[in-house]
Amino acid sequence: MNLISFLDYASVIVFAITGALVASRAQLDLVGFVFIACLTAVGGGTIRDLLLDRNPIFWIAEPTYLGTAATAAMITFFTAHLLESRMRALIWLDSFALAVAVAAGAGVAINLEQAPVIVVLMGIVTSCMGGLMRDVVVGDVPVVLKQGELYVTAAFAGATTTVMLNSYLPDVPYPLIIGAAV
C-alpha cells in the first residue's frame, strides 16, 4: 500500500463518518446512512477521476473503498447517539478529512503529471466535492460554503504546500503539515 492509497483510505473513512453524521441529523435509516456515507466518501475522488479522465474510477478498480465507507457508516449508525454534539464532531472531522483528501487528490494529479495549478484544483475538488454533494442531497446549504474561508483556505494551503514540497522533497509525509494548518 503506497502513500496515496493510505491517504485515500483515511479520507474515505473520515468522510464516511461525516456523511453518516449528516444522515443522523436528517434522521435517515441505515440505508440512508450507508448511501450518504459512500457518496461523501468517494464523491470528491470520483469527480476528480472523471475530470482527469482517469480510468477506471478508483473505487471501481478497488471496491474495498466502498466496503470501508459502508462499514464506517454502519458503526456510526449504532454509535452516533453517543456523541454529545454531532455538529461539532462533523466540523472537526470534515477539517481532518479535508486535509487528508487534499493531499490524496493532489497526489493523483501529480502522478498524472498535470500542471501545478491543476494539481491544486484537484486537491480542492477531491476534498470539497464529497461534502458538498452530501449537504446538497439532504437539502442543507453546504458547510463548505458557510464556513468557506476556513475550509477552502485550508484546502488551498494544503494543496499548494503539497505541490511545493513535491518539487523539492517527494515522499515526505506532508499531511501532518496540512493538518497543522487547519
Next chain:
Amino acid sequence: MNLISFLDYASVIVFAITGALVASRAQLDLVGFVFIACLTAVGGGTIRDLLLDRNPIFWIAEPTYLGTAATAAMITFFTAHLLESRMRALIWLDSFALAVAVAAGAGVAINLEQAPVIVVLMGIVTSCMGGLMRDVVVGDVPVVLKQGELYVTAAFAGATTTVMLNSYLPDVPYPLIIGAAV
C-alpha cells in the same frame, strides 16, 4: 432490439413519468416537465456510463431515448391532473422503474465484464441516481433516502438476483422476479 435495450426504454418511459409527476407537484411549466423528465429518465444511466467510461453515452448514441422521455413528459403534462394522488402514483411507478433499471444497469456492467460487486453497484446507480437528481433539483429530500429501506433493498436484491441468474441462466427475463421482490 435486444433485452437490455428493451429494459432501458421501459425504465426511461416510467422514470420520465415520475419526473413529470414531480414537475407537476412543483407546478412547473411544460419545459420544466420535459427537463425533469429527461433528467430522471437518463440521469442514472448517464452516471453509469460516465463511471464505466462507456463511450458514447447511451442517449448520445441513440437520441430516441430522450425523444421517448420528452413524449412521455408531454403526455403526462396533459393528463397529470386526472390522477387522484400523484404522490402514490409516484412511489408505485418509482418502484417499477427501479426494478427495471436495476436489471438494465446490471446488464450493461455484465456486458463490460465487470466484477460482480461492480455489477450490483451499477444496478443501484442506474436505478437510484435519476430519481435522486430529480428530487434534489426541485428541492425535495430524495424519496430514495426517505424510503431508503424499500428502495435500495429492492435494488440490491434485484441486482444480486441478476448477477446470480446471469451466472447460471443468461437471457432469462429476470425483471419479473425483481418486480415481485418490490
Next chain:
Amino acid sequence: MNLISFLDYASVIVFAITGALVASRAQLDLVGFVFIACLTAVGGGTIRDLLLDRNPIFWIAEPTYLGTAATAAMITFFTAHLLESRMRALIWLDSFALAVAVAAGAGVAINLEQAPVIVVLMGIVTSCMGGLMRDVVVGDVPVVLKQGELYVTAAFAGATTTVMLNSYLPDVPYPLIIGAAV
C-alpha cells in the same frame, strides 16, 4: 483566439457574475463567491465535455478560464452592493450568458461532428447546467425551471439557429441573432 474560444470566455465571465450575484443573495463570503462563480462559469461546459468524452476538459487544458471566473467573482464581491436589484441583473445576465453559451456549446459539438440533435442538446446542456447547479447548491429552485419557457426556448432556438446557420454559412457571428431572440 478563435470564435469558440471567444464565446467561451464571454460566457464564463457573465456566468461568473451571475454566480457571484447568487452568492451575494445567499450572503456567502469571498470564498463562496469564487466557488459559486467558478461552478456556474465552467459547470455547463464541464458536463458537456464529460458527456462528449472530450479530453482534457476545457478548463484543465486552459486554466485561465477559472482565473477569469475568479477575477470576475472578486470584482463582483466588491461592487455587488452598488446594484439596485440583484435579482433583475441576475435574470438579465443569465439570458445573455445563456445565448452565448448555447453557441459555444453547439460549436464544440459541431467540431466533434455530432448529429444535429446532439449539437442542439449540447448547446442546451452547456448553457443551462451551470446555472442549474449554482441554484441547487445554494438551495434555490433553479431559475431555469421557474422561468423555463423563456430560458429553454431561447436556448433551443439559439442552438437550432446555430445548427442551421452552420450548414449554410459557417463562421457567421450568430450570437447576435440569438441574443435578439432572447
